Amino acid sequence: xxxxTILVVVARFLIPLIMxxxxxxxxxxxxxxxxxxxxxxxxxxxxxxxxFIYGLETGLRVIPTRVIYALASLGVLxxxxxxxxxxVMGGRFLDFYPLLxxxxxxxxxxxxxxxxxxxxxxxxxxxxxFLMFAQRRAMTDAAERSE
Amino acid sequence: xxxxxxxxTIAALFAVLDxxxxxxxxxxxxxxxxxILILAVLALVPRHxxxxxxxxxxxxxxxxxxxAALVYASFxxxxxxxxxxxxxxxxxxxxxxxxxxxxxxxxxxxxVLASYRSIDTMGEAVVILTAGIGVFALLSAPVRRRRESATxxxxxxxxxx
Numbered sequence: 001x002x003x004x005t006i007l008v009v010v011a012r013f014l015i016p017l018i019m020x021x022x023x024x025x026x027x028x029x030x031x032x033x034x035x036x037x038x039x040x041x042x043x044x045x046x047x048x049x050x051x052f053i054y055g056l057e058t059g060l061r062v063i064p065t066r067v068i069y070a071l072a073s074l075g076v077l078x079x080x081x082x083x084x085x086x087x088v089m090g091g092r093f094l095d096f097y098p099l100l101x102x103x104x105x106x107x108x109x110x111x112x113x114x115x116x117x118x119x120x121x122x123x124x125x126x127x128x129x130f131l132m133f134a135q136r137r138a139m140t141d142a143a144e145r146s147e
Numbered sequence: 148x149x150x151x152x153x154x155x156t157i158a159a160l161f162a163v164l165d166x167x168x169x170x171x172x173x174x175x176x177x178x179x180x181x182x183i184l185i186l187a188v189l190a191l192v193p194r195h196x197x198x199x200x201x202x203x204x205x206x207x208x209x210x211x212x213x214x215a216a217l218v219y220a221s222f223x224x225x226x227x228x229x230x231x232x233x234x235x236x237x238x239x240x241x242x243x244x245x246x247x248x249x250x251x252x253x254x255x256x257x258x259v260l261a262s263y264r265s266i267d268t269m270g271e272a273v274v275i276l277t278a279g280i281g282v283f284a285l286l287s288a289p290v291r292r293r294r295e296s297a298t299x300x301x302x303x304x305x306x307x308x
Contacts, residue, residue: 025171030252033167035260037271041175048183072279076272083269094265104251111252111261118272125279126180132286133187140191143290 011053018046026119030108036115040122047123048130056134068124068131075121082113150185154178168256 019042025032026039051059082094089098096110097103154177161170225232242259252258260268 030254030257032254033256034171035168035257038168038171038175041172041180045175045179048180072276076269076276079269079272083265094269096262103249107250107258107262108252111250111257114261114265114268115257118268121272121276125275128279129282130180130183130187132282133184133191136286136290137187137190139290 007053011049015046015050018042018049022046022123026116027112029115030111036118036120037122039115040119040124041126043119043123044126044130047127051130051134056131056138060131063127065131068128071120072124072128073121075117075119075124078117078120079114082110082117086110148182151178151182154181 022039022042025034025042026036029035029039047059047063050062082096084093086095086098087093091098094114096107098106099110100106154173158170158174158178161167161173225234242255242263246252246255246258250258250262252262
């Protein structure tokens with residue numbers, strides 16, 4: 001993409017704000033609207049904007065493909081692990097009450113951790129889908145050029 | 148473009164209706180991500196549509212039957228806004244009355260999503276991961292095998308010029 005000064009300046013200003021808002025939505029999920037899913041999508045949108053401005057290679061230097069694969073699975077695993085932790089601590093699957101002494105604190109901790117898992121998975125899967133489409137374009141171009 | 152405008156309007160409507168969670172999702176996913184993904188797909192496909200001749204009668208019949216069945220089923224829906232609807236009389240009441248006492252969490256949506264209905268949400272996370280794996284499996288196959296589409300594209304270019 002041709003470097004447009006307006007785009008670069010505005011994006012530099014916006015990307016940290018979007019990421020900060022995503023983190024706010026993520027970790028403030030039990031008080032205000034939003035949660036893991038919304039936060040994940042917002043975070044991924046910030047990364048996609050970054051890729052639009054600086055190119056896919058720079059975007060992949062920020063978060064390599066392997067990290068995307070790993071985090072996508074780890075988010076779901078974190079969710080299941082919290083669920084199993086409830087079983088180990090003497091409750092049922094995905095029962096948050098045994099996690100901590102105070103029942104309210106236990107529920108809040110469980111909700112935050114579980115939502116964090118959802119957020120990580122959603123963010124990385126959206127990045128992955130976008131990355132796949134972008135790389136596919138490069139692959140078809142390369143195949144056409146070699147023909 | 149139209150989809151994005153539509154999603155943004157719907158998101159504004161949700162915000163007006165005090166459904167902040169849905170509004171946030173609609174604005175981020177509907178207006179943002181899906182527009183980007185549609186653009187990414189448009190960059191992949193050939194520029195000209197392949198014209199299909201004739202009509203597909205069986206497909207028309209299937210669509211008509213499905214549509215008729217859906218319209219017929221809609222007569223059984225509860226009356227809009229009726230206080231005796233199942234949505235108002237079943238678990239919803241329990242959630243509105245007891246969520247704060249059970250969880251100490253002011254956002255009822257988060258409490259229902261992550262704690263009361265936690266296994267559903269875990270299933271959703273798995274579905275999202277599966278969708279990512281599916282796209283990965285479809286789009287990381289080598290390009291060279293798809294000779295036909297490549298020749299299509301060149302013939303499209305020829306006909307265009």
